[in-house]
Amino acid sequence: MEIQRLTDKGFTTKTFQKDAIIYEPGMQPRYVYFIQSGEVRMVTISDDGKEFIQGVFKAGQYFGEPALLIDKPYLAFTIVNKVSRIIQVNRQDFFALIENEPDFSMSLIKTLSRRLFYKSMMLEELANEKAEHRLLTIINYLLPDVAVGAPLKVTRQELADMTGLRVETVIRGVKLLSKKGLISLSGGKIIRLE
Incomplete structure (x- = not known):
């Protein structure tokens, strides 16, 4: 979904500073995060502190929706790579977007499919x-x-x-x-x- 459409609907942006943690493993999902500007990485961190990047999200992209869709705690950290302006869309508003915006629903399906493909590919590669x-x-x-x-x-x-x-x-x-x-x-x- 175009970020401009969200701001036109009255959603506001929040600024996150570099290295801010937006959410971490175990937290309950409250929002889907749409990036207006900046960059965020999703990582798992090993016991010895090594990061493994699950994904990098940039302006125009969004993250956090899988956990919110199935109401399960987050499994990874999301950390801001550079100062970012992000629109936080709560559960009720996110489900309204899915129900009322068919083009957004199709975009969401494609986004989730790309991420699933990436995860499957990386599991095979790590083996x-x-x-x-x-x-x-x-x-x-x-x-x-x-x-x-x-x-x-x-x-x-x-x-x-x-x-x-x-x-x-x-x-x-x-x-x-x-x-x-x-x-x-x-x-x-x-x-x-x-």
Whole structure:
């Protein structure tokens, strides 16, 4: 749903500072969060403090709806990557959007399906021990969302957090994938050619 449509309906935005935690595991869902500007990451954190990125959400996207839809506690942290303006839509208003806005309902189904596909893909990749294969899979998954000739706006650290690899392994893997012609680099950035 377009953020402008929400503001036109009278929903207000709230500003979250960098590194703010919006929700954490065990909390009961109260809202679906629509990002007007900024960026938020959803992560699980291991006992030793290592983050595993479940997803990164940017302006125009939303998060928090699965837990709200089935009324189950959150399983991950959502942490603000950079100052963000977010519209918090409560349960009643969110269900009204689903019931009264058919285009939003279809968009929600597609969004949930993409996320389910991503989770399934990553589970399969994590079972594969080859770092190079994991890395190529996540890069190929992310590249279609980038314009042709544009760089992939994901850091090496974020790639490491998404694949469960060390940053050093990601750096070596990216160079190796480039040498093999499986990805394209320009100025050290992964770019989409086609």
